[in-house]
Amino acid sequence: MLDPSEIEALFTRADGSFLFARxxxxxxxxxxxxxxxxxxxxxxxxxxxxxxxxxxxxxxxxxxxxxxxxxxxxxxxxxxxxxxxxxxxxxxxxxxxxxxxxxxxxxxxxxxxxxxxxxxxxxxxxxxxxxxxxxPAEDLALAQVAQTVLLWSDTAFADRSVLGRAGETVLLRPDIAALIRAAYDPVLPAMDQDPAMALRLSARMQAAQ
Missing domain, CATH: 3.30.379 (Chitobiase; domain 2)
Structure with missing residues (x-):
C-alpha cells in the first residue's frame, strides 16, 4: 500500500508543483x-x-x-x-x-x-x-492507458514502471490499481492542487481494503 508521501510524489511535478486530475x-x-x-x-x-x-x-x-x-x-x-x-x-x-x-x-x-x-x-x-x-503489445497498451487515466507527475514512473508481475503475468501494480480506483471515488474532487489531496486518496485506499 502506498503511504501519503508516496502518493503525493506521484502527482508532484519536477518543478515542485502538485496537481491531481482525473x-x-x-x-x-x-x-x-x-x-x-x-x-x-x-x-x-x-x-x-x-x-x-x-x-x-x-x-x-x-x-x-x-x-x-x-x-x-x-x-x-x-x-x-x-x-x-x-x-x-x-x-x-x-x-x-x-x-x-x-x-x-x-x-x-x-x-x-x-x-x-x-x-x-x-x-x-x-x-x-x-x-x-x-x-509486448498487451504490456505497452496497459501501461499507456494507466498513465492516461490520471494526470500523473512527469516523473511519476521514471524509476519504477506502472506495471508489475505476478508469476508470468504482467499486470498493473496492485498499489497503482488501488490508487486509480480511489482517485475516481465520487466523494473526491476531479482536480486538486493541494498536496493534502494525497491524504484523502490514502484514506479512500484504506477504506476500500
Missing amino acids: WGRPIAPVVIGVDDATLATVKGAFEAVATLADQPLLTETDPELGANCMVFFFRDWDELRELPDLDRLIPDLGPLLDRLVAAQANQYRIFRFDKAGAIKAAFVFLRMDEALSSV
Missing part, C-alpha cells in the same frame, strides 16, 4: 496507426482500466469533442507533420516535434482540461523505436 467525462478513445489485432489489444486495455476506475467508456464518440483520447503509433516523429489538422488540435505542433526529435523521445502525452480542471481530452504519441517495439 477524467471528468466518459473516455472515447481512438487508436491510429495499428493493425486490427493491436487495435483490439489497446481497446481491451482501455476497457480494463475504465472498469477498474468505474469510469464510463464510450464506444462511439464524445458529444462535444468526438474522440477525446487519441493514441498514435508511428515510426518517426516527422510522420505527425503530415497528419491533416493535427496542428489545429495541438498548438505549436512543429516546435514540439522539433524538441521531441532532438530528445530522441519515444513517447509523449498531452492533456486538455475543462473549466473545473478535470481531464477532457488526451493525446498519446508512441514512436515505435527498438525499445518500445520490444515490449
